[in-house]
Amino acid sequence: MTNDSAKKYVFDQGIPGFEHLRVFIFEDIEDIGEELPLKVMRSEEDEHVSFIVANPFIYYPEYEWDLSESAKLEMEIETESELEVWAIMTLRESIQDSTINLQAPVLLNNANHRGRQLILQNSPFGTRAPVIRP
Numbered sequence: 001m002t003n004d005s006a007k008k009y010v011f012d013q014g015i016p017g018f019e020h021l022r023v024f025i026f027e028d029i030e031d032i033g034e035e036l037p038l039k040v041m042r043s044e045e046d047e048h049v050s051f052i053v054a055n056p057f058i059y060y061p062e063y064e065w066d067l068s069e070s071a072k073l074e075m076e077i078e079t080e081s082e083l084e085v086w087a088i089m090t091l092r093e094s095i096q097d098s099t100i101n102l103q104a105p106v107l108l109n110n111a112n113h114r115g116r117q118l119i120l121q122n123s124p125f126g127t128r129a130p131v132i133r134p
Helices: 069-075
Strands: 007-011 023-028 038-043 050-054 083-090 106-109 114-117
Touching: 007 106, 038 083, 069 106, 069 114
Parallel strands: 007 114
Antiparallel strands: 007 023, 023 038, 038 050, 050 083, 083 106, 106 114
16 A cells, blocks of 8 residues: 555666665655655565665765766666665664665666665765664
């Protein structure tokens, strides 16, 4: 079941580890709405595959990297305003043990509903950055 704010995105290459899945629905988490920078990224093709994604800039304001021209062309990004950036979280029993993957951001083009998970090379940001920083 999707909520009113759900949006569908096509990932031409899938995402690492799930290359066979190409269509993901991004939806607000019920009872949270837009107050928290979290969404569910759910596979349309496999009901057993879903991820919690977060706005990485909320947790790491210094998070930045350059988007290559080839990635812009592949996703048909014409302006920065079309682009949304999310990061997959790993939630543990304790929020202090939960992490966010900053090395592989999820990019969404809101103009054409295409998505891509980008693997950053030589990034100072890791795959298991703590959600709660020491």
